[in-house]
Amino acid sequence: MSIIKAKDVTFEYIRRDEEGNVEGITTAVDKVNLDIKQGDFIAILGHNGSGKSTLAKHMNAILYPTEGTLLVDGMDTRDEKEIWNIRQTAGMVFQNPDNQIIGQVVEEDVGFGPENMGIETKEIWERVVESLKAVDMYEYRKHSPNKLSGGQKQRVSIAGVLAMHPKCIILDEPTAMLDPDGRKDVIRAARALNDVEKVTIILITHYMEETIYADKIFVMEHGAIAMEGTPKEIFTRVEELKELRLDVPQVTMLAYELKKRGVDLPDGILTNDELIEALGL
Numbered sequence: 001m002s003i004i005k006a007k008d009v010t011f012e013y014i015r016r017d018e019e020g021n022v023e024g025i026t027t028a029v030d031k032v033n034l035d036i037k038q039g040d041f042i043a044i045l046g047h048n049g050s051g052k053s054t055l056a057k058h059m060n061a062i063l064y065p066t067e068g069t070l071l072v073d074g075m076d077t078r079d080e081k082e083i084w085n086i087r088q089t090a091g092m093v094f095q096n097p098d099n100q101i102i103g104q105v106v107e108e109d110v111g112f113g114p115e116n117m118g119i120e121t122k123e124i125w126e127r128v129v130e131s132l133k134a135v136d137m138y139e140y141r142k143h144s145p146n147k148l149s150g151g152q153k154q155r156v157s158i159a160g161v162l163a164m165h166p167k168c169i170i171l172d173e174p175t176a177m178l179d180p181d182g183r184k185d186v187i188r189a190a191r192a193l194n195d196v197e198k199v200t201i202i203l204i205t206h207y208m209e210e211t212i213y214a215d216k217i218f219v220m221e222h223g224a225i226a227m228e229g230t231p232k233e234i235f236t237r238v239e240e241l242k243e244l245r246l247d248v249p250q251v252t253m254l255a256y257e258l259k260k261r262g263v264d265l266p267d268g269i270l271t272n273d274e275l276i277e278a279l280g281l
């Protein structure tokens with residue numbers, strides 16, 4: 001079952017002058033086709049300006065295609081009657097946690113989403129508890145969000161989306177402003193939601209290491225999908241990634257360099273353990 005289906009999606013930002021004449025057009029998304037299955041963990045990579053955020057905003061109907069169609073769980077994002085269903089099905093977490101947390105107390109913040117959906121009070125509290133536990137922030141439920149670290153705030157943001165019981169969560173560079181520990185905790189939380197709760201995860205990131213567990217990676221360039229495949233398939237294509245100004249995970253790079261120097265190794269090594277094993281150590 002498809003949760004996100006993009007058919008030839010193109011999106012143009014149109015700049016106009018004061019009189020309303022078109023000054024310029026940026027094609028930020030260019031004929032993108034995607035078919036993401038319920039329960040998948042998807043990563044989207046791409047250099048700055050490649051169109052990742054614009055595409056992500058199509059997935060919960062913040063933007064809709066200039067041309068083409070985008071379906072969320074079968075609902076067309078152009079269909080205005082479905083907009084709240086779409087936003088409840090596909091929740092979004094952004095880069096800056098400070099812009100997403102509005103409550104004075106963690107548990108209150110997480111309850112806002114279901115409250116706005118008109119869920120009854122008893123169930124709101126059940127959802128708040130379950131969501132905070134899922135991201136390992138339950139013990140902070142009575143805290144003020146202001147005092148939390150970036151990684152903790154980001155996990156509270158994720159809990160807030162989770163409390164709406166979405167089928168899919170889109171995370172647009174959720175770790176970009178975090179320290180390494182905060183990054184790990186956020187990624188661990190996202191992976192757990194995928195594994196345990198079967199929530200579809202779409203993770204947009206700059207950090208290659210965060211994508212190695214994905215079921216599938218899409219690489220964007222100039223608004224289009226330039227590469228797609230499993231992490232192993234993608235990170236085997238080191239030269240192409242370099243051309244797209246992207247890195248590969250450190251250990252993958254090391255294995256690639258060793259191989260070039262004649263060490264007998266398989267392609268697409270992603271973890272330290274795989275490298276150690278392949279070296280027969």
Ligand code: ADP
Binds near residue numbers: 013028049054055
């Ligand atoms: P990414 O998230 O991969 O960095 P974006 O989707 O933010 O890429 O941007 C894709 C392209 O669209 C870029 O050329 C960017 O300058 C342009 N763009 C993004 N947002 C706007 C906007 N609000 N108005 C006009 N152009 C925009």
Ligand code: MG
Binds near residue numbers: 052053172173
């Ligand atoms: Mg972006």
